[in-house]
Amino acid sequence: MVSGVKGLLLRKTKIGHTGTLDPLASGLLVLLLGRATRLSRYVTNLDKAYTATARFGAVSDTLDAEGKITALDSPLPSEEAIRDALPAFTGDLLQVPPMASALKQGGVRLYDLHRRGISVQREPRIVKVRRLVLVDVDPAEQTATFEISCSSGTYVRSLVSDLALSLGSGAYLTALRRTSVGHLTVDDAQTPQDLENLHNHIIPSNRIIAHLPEVAVSEEIGRGRVCHGGRIGRSWVEGSYRVMCGDELLAVYRDYEDGGRAEVVLCAQ
Numbered sequence: 576m577v578s579g580v581k582g583l584l585l586r587k588t589k590i591g592h593t594g595t596l597d598p599l600a601s602g603l604l605v606l607l608l609g610r611a612t613r614l615s616r617y618v619t620n621l622d623k624a625y626t627a628t629a630r631f632g633a634v635s636d637t638l639d640a641e642g643k644i645t646a647l648d649s650p651l652p653s654e655e656a657i658r659d660a661l662p663a664f665t666g667d668l669l670q671v672p673p674m675a676s677a678l679k680q681g682g683v684r685l686y687d688l689h690r691r692g693i694s695v696q697r698e699p700r701i702v703k704v705r706r707l708v709l710v711d712v713d714p715a716e717q718t719a720t721f722e723i724s725c726s727s728g729t730y731v732r733s734l735v736s737d738l739a740l741s742l743g744s745g746a747y748l749t750a751l752r753r754t755s756v757g758h759l760t761v762d763d764a765q766t767p768q769d770l771e772n773l774h775n776h777i778i779p780s781n782r783i784i785a786h787l788p789e790v791a792v793s794e795e796i797g798r799g800r801v802c803h804g805g806r807i808g809r810s811w812v813e814g815s816y817r818v819m820c821g822d823e824l825l826a827v828y829r830d831y832e833d834g835g836r837a838e839v840v841l842c843a844q
Contacts, residue, residue: 576604576767583773584608593618593756594727595677599641602753603761611780613839617815617827618783620727621757622705628720628750629735635747637675638732642747649744651717654709656742661707664738669699673733702729718749758786780841781817781824788816790835792825801825804837 581590591612593605602625605618631651635642652660672678678685680695688695706724713719723731732748739746754761765776790810792801798820800807809830810816815838818826825842828835 577606579767580606580608580770580773583770591615594623596753597639597732597751599639599748600751600753602751603756603759603764604753605756605759605783607783608777610841611783613841614780614784614827617787618756618759621759621786622724622726623729623753624706624722624724624755625731626710626720626722626750626752626754627731627735627748628718629739629746630716630718630749631739631744631746632717633747634736634745637747638673638730638736639675639748639751642675644747647745651712651714651719652739652742652744654712657709657712657719657738660738660741661709663741664734665704665707667701667703668734670702670730670733670737671699672697673730700728702726704729704734707734719746759783779824781819781822784817784824784827787814787827788812789819790816790828791819794820798825798842801828801837802840802842804840806833807835809834 577590577592581588584590589609589612591607593607593615596602596604607615607618632649633644633646635644672685675685680688680697685695685697703726704723706722708722709719710722711720723734725731731751735746735748763778770776790812792798792807797807801818802825804826807818807828810828812830815827815829817824818828823842825840826837827839829838
């Protein structure tokens with residue numbers, strides 16, 4: 576996607592993504608262009624929402640349909656049993672990243688080790704599942720579909736596998752669709768086929784980080800200083816905040832004892 580969109584831009588325009596999707600996944604991929612690539616840190620760690628479908632009664636060595644599938648002698652658990660198990664997989668969880676993932680260990684991607692048949696110990700990580708809802712069960716296909724809202728870094732494949740294991744079964748992901756990244760939803764997105772008129776679909780930078788608090792400065796006094804990355808008075812806002820002049824996003828700042836300091840400057844003076 577990055578390569579395809581880059582071909583539609585002026586030469587040397589910067590572009591970057593804010594979090595990959597698994598090969599079988601669909602849905603929202605947030606791309607940042609030009610100066611907005613500097614905002615990646617404020618988007619990458621936002622919560623994500625997914626719709627996920629899992630097939631029960633079988634397991635995969637990659638935890639999804641792209642791996643080696645092994646059938647199990649275990650039927651699809653009842654809808655009631657699945658619903659009863661969901662609260663145990665909501666909230667703060669310790670999750671072991673799958674071998675077929677892009678995480679690095681010893682400077683090597685885990686999926687590269689997996690392809691060579693090597694399995695290594697992975698440290699469990701704390702993730703947060705804010706919402707886990709069963710939305711459909713298909714006994715004929717042995718599948719269950721879930722809606723999930725979770726912290727960045729959560730592996731839905733692992734979540735589904737762990738859930739099935741707790742029910743005395745096994746499962747692997749057959750479909751995954753990312754429906755939102757923080758306040759940005761797939762409804763804002765365009766399909767690759769619709770990107771020929773790319774510039775009609777670019778979302779303003781201010782909307783991309785609309786989750787950050789806003790602090791206004793004046794055109795006469797504050798704009799020039801902010802665009803040079805100069806220090807401003809404390810805003811008494813906790814964490815990073817947007818510095819705005821009218822409708823224009825100038826920069827992202829953070830307060831310190833001696834005033835607000837620039838983290839990212841977007842405007843040019």
